[in-house]
Amino acid sequence: MEISARNVLEGTVENVDVGAVMANVKIKISSTNIITAVITKESVDKMGIKKGDKVSAIIKSTEVMVAKD
Amino acid sequence: MEISARNVLEGTVENVDVGAVMANVKIKISSTNIITAVITKESVDKMGIKKGDKVSAIIKSTEVMVAKD
Amino acid sequence: MEISARNVLEGTVENVDVGAVMANVKIKISSTNIITAVITKESVDKMGIKKGDKVSAIIKSTEVMVAKD
Amino acid sequence: MEISARNVLEGTVENVDVGAVMANVKIKISSTNIITAVITKESVDKMGIKKGDKVSAIIKSTEVMVAKD
Amino acid sequence: MEISARNVLEGTVENVDVGAVMANVKIKISSTNIITAVITKESVDKMGIKKGDKVSAIIKSTEVMVAKD
Amino acid sequence: MEISARNVLEGTVENVDVGAVMANVKIKISSTNIITAVITKESVDKMGIKKGDKVSAIIKSTEVMVAKD
Numbered sequence: 350m351e352i353s354a355r356n357v358l359e360g361t362v363e364n365v366d367v368g369a370v371m372a373n374v375k376i377k378i379s380s381t382n383i384i385t386a387v388i389t390k391e392s393v394d395k396m397g398i399k400k401g402d403k404v405s406a407i408i409k410s411t412e413v414m415v416a417k418d
Numbered sequence: 419m420e421i422s423a424r425n426v427l428e429g430t431v432e433n434v435d436v437g438a439v440m441a442n443v444k445i446k447i448s449s450t451n452i453i454t455a456v457i458t459k460e461s462v463d464k465m466g467i468k469k470g471d472k473v474s475a476i477i478k479s480t481e482v483m484v485a486k487d
Numbered sequence: 488m489e490i491s492a493r494n495v496l497e498g499t500v501e502n503v504d505v506g507a508v509m510a511n512v513k514i515k516i517s518s519t520n521i522i523t524a525v526i527t528k529e530s531v532d533k534m535g536i537k538k539g540d541k542v543s544a545i546i547k548s549t550e551v552m553v554a555k556d
Numbered sequence: 557m558e559i560s561a562r563n564v565l566e567g568t569v570e571n572v573d574v575g576a577v578m579a580n581v582k583i584k585i586s587s588t589n590i591i592t593a594v595i596t597k598e599s600v601d602k603m604g605i606k607k608g609d610k611v612s613a614i615i616k617s618t619e620v621m622v623a624k625d
Numbered sequence: 626m627e628i629s630a631r632n633v634l635e636g637t638v639e640n641v642d643v644g645a646v647m648a649n650v651k652i653k654i655s656s657t658n659i660i661t662a663v664i665t666k667e668s669v670d671k672m673g674i675k676k677g678d679k680v681s682a683i684i685k686s687t688e689v690m691v692a693k694d
Numbered sequence: 695m696e697i698s699a700r701n702v703l704e705g706t707v708e709n710v711d712v713g714a715v716m717a718n719v720k721i722k723i724s725s726t727n728i729i730t731a732v733i734t735k736e737s738v739d740k741m742g743i744k745k746g747d748k749v750s751a752i753i754k755s756t757e758v759m760v761a762k763d
Contacts, residue, residue: 350488352545353530353622355454357485368714369575370594373734374484379448385424386482387715387734389548389580389594392491396486405485407490410527411618411756412481413455415443415698416426416474417465419695421752422691422737437507438644439663442527456508456527458649458663458755461698476697479734480549480687484491493592495623506645511665512622517586523562524620525646525665534624543623549687550619551593553581553629554564554612555603557626559683560668560760576713577732596686596718596732599629614628617665618756631730633761650760655724661700662758672762681761688757689731691719692702692750693741 356408358384362400367393374398376406425477427453431469436462443467445475494546496522500538505531512536514544563615565591569607574600581605583613632684634660638676643669650674652682701753703729707745712738719743721751 360378372393376384384406398404429447441462445453453475467473498516510531514522522544536542567585579600583591591613605611636654648669652660660682674680705723717738721729729751743749 350623350625351534352490353524353526353534353536354483355527355530358451366715368578368716370573370578370580371575371713371715373479373715373736376484378451382427382447384477384482385479385734385736386484386491387479387549388482388484388491389493389592391580391592392484392493396484396489396491398484398486398491402486407483407485408453408477408481409619409621410442410454410456411525412477412754413453413457414423414476414754415445415455415457415461415465415467416476416695417467417471418695419692419694420741421697422731422733422741422743424734424737435508437509437647439642439647439649440506440508440644442508442529454527454529455698456756457698458661458700460649460661461700465696465698467698478688478690480732481547483547485488487488492621496589504646506647509644509646511617511646511667514622516589520565520585522615522620523617523665523667524622525617526620526622530622534622536622536624540624545621545623546591546615546619548580548592548594550615550685551591551595552561552614552685553583553593553595553599553603553605554614554626555605555609556626557761557763558672559628560662560664560672560674562665562668575716577711577716577718578713593629594687595629596631596730598718598730599631603627603629605629616757616759618663630759634727649755652760654727658703658723660753660758661755662760663755664758664760668760672760674760674762678762683759683761684729684753684757686718686730686732688753689729689733690699690752691721691731691733691737691741691743692752693743693747 569609638678707747
């Protein structure tokens with residue numbers, strides 16, 4: 350399956366913090382960058398996402414902003 | 419200024435492709451990862467975004483999905 | 488590959504309208520519902536999306552609103 | 557009132573799961589498709605959203621991705 | 626019709642800039658604040674959005690970030 | 695630092711409601727408009743966001759819809 354989202358960043362789950370409805374997932378994509386993904390608790394449960402998993406962070410291009418000093 | 423968006427990825431603009439309303443900006447954040455940001459032409463013009471600029475890609479955590487094989 | 492996005496709606500591409508940077512893709516998911524997806528022209532080109540293709544519309548749950556009369 | 561969001565899917569609320577800040581709402585839009593919407597608990601309370609309600613799931617076109625096998 | 630999106634800002638259309646697929650709409654909501662909305666050209670055409678129209682800018686709460694000095 | 699997001703609305707924090715993962719922040723931007731931002735609890739903690747703070751609500755233009763009667 351190929352997806353139109355242009356940003357697919359491979360990494361490893363560093364931490365999963367689960368609430369009643371949402372979960373905060375930390376994904377290490379390089380020695381300097383950790384991505385934070387907020388997804389449903391339901392997805393964490395169904396996909397069995399846990400520390401150490403090899404995953405990808407996926408981001409639609411229209412969701413990315415640019416900042417410049 | 420600090421922003422609540424948890425994902426700030428530093429990189430260099432590799433390419434800017436401008437349409438009538440939107441623009442597609444490629445930002446190299448590492449040797450293996452290039453981020454695609456779709457922002458307004460208006461922002462590209464006002465910020466003077468061009469190839470070679472040092473910029474950051476900024477992404478709100480609620481916009482990040484997780485994929486697993 | 489499994490993705491955390493909870494909404495995966497299978498359908499058939501009815502139309503693709505391409506601009507300089509973005510594209511408007513119409514996906515028929517039932518006899519009464521057509522989904523509009525706005526994605527990059529780049530994705531349309533790389534994935535070869537065209538009328539008649541069997542595709543899925545994918546939507547992160549945090550992007551869905553609810554309206555009630 | 558007409559809204560610019562192109563995707564308005566009529567359905568029936570199947571389940572509401574409420575947390576401290578967010579809520580997960582399941583909306584059945586056809587015999588085969590259930591939409592998950594994550595909205596604020598505040599909206600669920602103010603609109604009185606509950607199982608059995610006739611509602612619409614509303615999605616901005618720029619939030620829809622396309623996947624193809 | 627009531628919508629779950631918490632942010633409904635009333636204003637007047639100041640300008641509409643239309644491209645092949647997308648459109649940039651400027652909405653004046655107060656003497657100091659102008660909102661930029663990027664929506665489909667299709668919505669602008671179907672709703673007949675033009676300068677001087679009384680409209681509302683609608684924003685889902687999960688799309689709002691907070692910045693602090 | 696300049697950001698591509700076109701909508702920066704200055705205001706004062708009126709209330710912060712914190713859950714396990716997410717937080718609901720109310721920002722008064724004028725006598726008639728209060729913005730609701732849903733951000734991570736992590737951001738509220740790291741930025742020390744509290745009632746009375748002078749902040750800005752930041753919204754990417756692609757996230758703004760338009761409604762018309």
